[in-house]
Amino acid sequence: MNARTQNHDDGQQPSVYDLSWMDVKSEWGLRATPSKHGLTLNDINIGTYGVIPKDASKSLSFAPRGADFDPDDLPSMGYTVNTRAEAWADNLGKLYEEAVARQWSSTRDIPWRALSPLPSDMEHAMCQLCTFLTEVEFVAGEIPGSWLQRINTAYHETKLFMATQIMDEARHLEVFRKRALANGGGLGKCPKEIEESQRYIFEFDTFPRMLARVHLFGEGRILTLFRLGEMIAQNETEKTIFRLCAQDESRHVAFGCLQLRTLVEEDPDRIEDIQDALDVAEQRTLEVGSSTTLVEALMILAGGGEAYMAVGKEKLAYIRKKTVQEYLQRCRAIGIDRQPRCRLKEAEDINVI
Numbered sequence: 354m355n356a357r358t359q360n361h362d363d364g365q366q367p368s369v370y371d372l373s374w375m376d377v378k379s380e381w382g383l384r385a386t387p388s389k390h391g392l393t394l395n396d397i398n399i400g401t402y403g404v405i406p407k408d409a410s411k412s413l414s415f416a417p418r419g420a421d422f423d424p425d426d427l428p429s430m431g432y433t434v435n436t437r438a439e440a441w442a443d444n445l446g447k448l449y450e451e452a453v454a455r456q457w458s459s460t461r462d463i464p465w466r467a468l469s470p471l472p473s474d475m476e477h478a479m480c481q482l483c484t485f486l487t488e489v490e491f492v493a494g495e496i497p498g499s500w501l502q503r504i505n506t507a508y509h510e511t512k513l514f515m516a517t518q519i520m521d522e523a524r525h526l527e528v529f530r531k532r533a534l535a536n537g538g539g540l541g542k543c544p545k546e547i548e549e550s551q552r553y554i555f556e557f558d559t560f561p562r563m564l565a566r567v568h569l570f571g572e573g574r575i576l577t578l579f580r581l582g583e584m585i586a587q588n589e590t591e592k593t594i595f596r597l598c599a600q601d602e603s604r605h606v607a608f609g610c611l612q613l614r615t616l617v618e619e620d621p622d623r624i625e626d627i628q629d630a631l632d633v634a635e636q637r638t639l640e641v642g643s644s645t646t647l648v649e650a651l652m653i654l655a656g657g658g659e660a661y662m663a664v665g666k667e668k669l670a671y672i673r674k675k676t677v678q679e680y681l682q683r684c685r686a687i688g689i690d691r692q693p694r695c696r697l698k699e700a701e702d703i704n705v706i
């Protein structure tokens with residue numbers, strides 16, 4: 354035993370405490386130094402604390418990376434995502450810092466007072482779009498939430514970033530719900546095909562497949578839509594909402610792409626797995642198509658009213674083309690050639706957005 358005797362100078366009997374925990378076998382004595390913006394997550398990746406294990410499957414407890422612990426002695430938390438290739442990427446610490454620094458408030462940071470009454474068709478269309486976005490933002494938060502508990506603590510940067518994503522998605526559904534209720538309209542319809550097009554995402558059985566479907570494919574599509582928000586926003590309030598949401602979504606897409614690129618670099622055998630997940634995502638999108646309810650609402654917004662839906666349809670065709678182009682670019686950026694396999698190109702005439 355490493356019990357130490359502690360002497361007191363108060364004349365009483367010396368006390369014996371078990372201070373063996375001070376004989377710690379971590380890298381004791383290091384001192385992390387703050388960088389330009391303060392003490393960042395990357396700044397504390399020093400010495401062995403910054404060594405990211407290739408395989409953490411022998412250690413399934415809550416114990417943090419670099420602590421002194423015996424993995425055989427601690428209970429298993431049942432983590433199933435336990436390799437660096439699957440669950441980590443170089444820049445995730447930085448992305449987490451950015452997420453923390455760029456949190457905004459849907460209560461304070463949106464110019465709600467800039468809203469003014471819209472013609473009835475436009476208000477209906479905006480409220481329908483906001484209802485759809487509220488629905489999908491639930492999914493966007495709940496899926497990362499369901500994976501968070503499966504990722505090994507050795508890859509804490511990944512877990513921390515996902516926590517920010519869940520908060521971001523909460524704020525997104527909050528802001529779209531607020532917009533629906535703030536200008537004399539209200540929530541619209543929830544068509545079955547929208548729900549069907551999202552439900553199967555919960556069935557992806559590996560973390561990279563989920564990232565391919567949700568972050569690369571799904572959030573990438575939403576990001577393009579938000580970036581082109583100027584085409585559908587009717588006032589400063591809506592422009593601000595789309596701009597701030599796009600800022601968040603671009604981080605979520607970056608997270609998925611960085612992670613998938615790491616996987617492709619470390620384990621190229623997994624490329625087919627990612628391609629297959631994208632096959633499923635594209636196929637389901639083509640099968641379910643886009644909801645008429647949503648497409649018509651977007652046509653009204655982009656065209657400037659019910660009487661100008663043909664103009665709106667042209668603009669939507671541009672958005673759709675851009676969506677596919679940017680998706681293919683993202684695939685290239687992670688090291689996957691999706692061009693020859695992409696099924697969305699076949700759907701030039703289909704109202705799929």
Ligand SMILES: [Fe+2]
Nearest residue numbers: 490493522525
């Ligand atoms: Fe979102």
Ligand SMILES: [Fe+2]
Nearest residue numbers: 493572602605
């Ligand atoms: Fe997102």
